[in-house]
Amino acid sequence: MLKTRKILLASHGTDGARAAEKMALKLCASGTTLRHLVVVPDFWKGMMGDDWLNNASTQAAFGRYVEARLEDEVLQCIAKVRRQAEKRGIRYLPQVAFGKPSSCLLEEAHRGKVDLVVLGSQRPRGKQGLRSRMLTDDLLRRLGTPVLIAPYPNA
DSSP, X not given: OOOOXXXXXXXXXXXXXXXXXXXXXXXXXXXXXXXXXXXXXXXXXXXXXXXXXXXXXXXXXXXXXXXXXXXXXXXXXXXXXXXXXXXXXXXXXXXXXXXOHHHHHHHHHHHHTOSEEEEEOOXXXXXXXXXXXXXXXXXXXXXXXXXXXXXXXXX
């Protein structure tokens, strides 16, 4: 049986990610370390509204607003998983990264030598929301670590 003393959870608050959070928490026994990676995709960097906002100060204010909303979402996601981990006596280490999700996941997985990576599955066609392209064969090969993909809820 696979000994999972260090689990890396990659999530970001979507339905599929929440399924991964639940699965990762179920896998954690006493003494397990759960490293939680939340990636803010780099495509948000260009969301300044410059195609419809007419001056630099309005664009800057909108940019600060978008960043604040993203930060709030990330902090809420971390707080929720932290509460669940603390209830179970699990060592919880959150990490926030900005960039390409697959690159950030590879970097985090290799940095901490984890026993298992837990991810959510892709959003099924027909469901609303962003459809991630992170789960590629190349990513799974390059991780070099067992990967558990949580099924999409009610798919």
